[in-house]
Amino acid sequence: MTQSLWVIRILFLAMCSVTGYAISQTPDIDLTIISPDHPLSAIVVGFGFGTILIAIDEMLKGFSLRAFSAMTFGLLLGTAVAWLIIGSGLFDYVEDEKVRWIVRLCLFVSFSYLGMVLAMRSNKEDISLIIPYVRFSARHQRDDVLLLDTSAIIDGRVADLIETHFLDGIIVVPRFVLRELHGIADSDDAQRRERGRQGLESLARIQKQEGHEFRIHEGDVDNESEVDAKLLHLTRTMGAKLFTTDYNLGKLAEVQNLSCVNINELSKALKPVVLPGEILSLKIVREGKDKGQGVGFMNDGTMVVVNQAAARIGSTIDAQITNRLQTNAGVIFFADIHTNGNGSTDRSS
Numbered sequence: 001m002t003q004s005l006w007v008i009r010i011l012f013l014a015m016c017s018v019t020g021y022a023i024s025q026t027p028d029i030d031l032t033i034i035s036p037d038h039p040l041s042a043i044v045v046g047f048g049f050g051t052i053l054i055a056i057d058e059m060l061k062g063f064s065l066r067a068f069s070a071m072t073f074g075l076l077l078g079t080a081v082a083w084l085i086i087g088s089g090l091f092d093y094v095e096d097e098k099v100r101w102i103v104r105l106c107l108f109v110s111f112s113y114l115g116m117v118l119a120m121r122s123n124k125e126d127i128s129l130i131i132p133y134v135r136f137s138a139r140h141q142r143d144d145v146l147l148l149d150t151s152a153i154i155d156g157r158v159a160d161l162i163e164t165h166f167l168d169g170i171i172v173v174p175r176f177v178l179r180e181l182h183g184i185a186d187s188d189d190a191q192r193r194e195r196g197r198q199g200l201e202s203l204a205r206i207q208k209q210e211g212h213e214f215r216i217h218e219g220d221v222d223n224e225s226e227v228d229a230k231l232l233h234l235t236r237t238m239g240a241k242l243f244t245t246d247y248n249l250g251k252l253a254e255v256q257n258l259s260c261v262n263i264n265e266l267s268k269a270l271k272p273v274v275l276p277g278e279i280l281s282l283k284i285v286r287e288g289k290d291k292g293q294g295v296g297f298m299n300d301g302t303m304v305v306v307n308q309a310a311a312r313i314g315s316t317i318d319a320q321i322t323n324r325l326q327t328n329a330g331v332i333f334f335a336d337i338h339t340n341g342n343g344s345t346d347r348s349s
Contacts, residue, residue: 013050020046070119078115082107144169145240148206149231150180152243154199157263159206169241171206174217174234180227232256271300276321279338283316284309304333312337 024042082104091103146169152158153173161167181203185196207214217238221230228249235242241259244250253260274280282296287310294309296319306312306319319335 009054012054013047016046016050017043018046020044020049067120071116074115074117074119075112076115077119078111078113079108081115082111085111145238146171147231147235147238147240147242148173148177149242149244149246149249150177150184150199150227151245151249152263153177153181153203153206154184154195155245155263156198156202157267158243159202162206162209162212165211168212170213170215172215172217172238172240173203174219174230176220176227176230178216228252232258235259267300271302274298274302274321274324274333276323278321280304280319280321280335281316282306282319282335284312284314286313302331302333304335306335306337309337 020042023046085107086104091100146167148158148171158167162171181196181199183196184192185200187193187196206212217234219234221233224230224233228246231242231244231249232253234240235253235258236256241261242249242253243261243263245263247262247264250260250262250265280298282298282304284294284296284306286295287293288295288305292308292310294306294312296304296306296309298304304319304321306317309317309319318338320338321333321335323334325332325334
């Protein structure tokens, strides 16, 4: 995007230079510098005018369209207030026309500045109080914008959620997230490189999904250097829902009252509820702490301690849940061996 912008700027400078030369060749224009006798000076003036505009554009970098709209609204509001004060006849007692003109100028400048500053500091709700029913939202804009960070893409489960239509909305991946993902995939560390490639495969799966709109957000946040800060800024400005597996990023979003979904917490919430009396098929992998106990694990990694199952290590058995224990590390279930009607306990070995 930066290269394309500079190509446009160079073309603009060339157009300004040609325009300066064309103006100098116009017979009706009689200026000292821009005249048929000074074509080179006219080209320099046109080039300088274009340079000034590009410099202003560079200074306004990061100035959003919403901020410009708010500033324009504040300027009109401040001008209207100044015009009402002047029209009230409050300064009619001033007889000197020059003094009256200076007072009017000061009123317009002051209230215009105050209007712009107040509008820039206000949010959409404040403006809607002034203009009822105005919300400044796109007419056909979908409400659900799903913003994915690098960790969520690498994790891969968000692709599964999209494939099963559990998530619906506009899927947005910022360009700076793609750059970070590409850097991880090109890392010298084999483990990081594998994670990066897994993330690229997951992203390709998301892009291929039909019925979901996928966008790459080209804009960058110039006043922020860290990726997390940029993500939080985009989440706020786009009104998006941030998807991540980063615990700290999720907490930062929570502190700033931003909508964020931690996929790990979502996975915990969707774990199947196991109640006492239920029968599970488990593979006993090792002995427990107490004598005769065997230990198996559910598909989600939850540990199940089975009484009198130490001799069944390496075998898959039916175990009936008897109790559960909540610990700091998670939930541990206790079970007994469940025998079939023929007295068999093993399902396979």
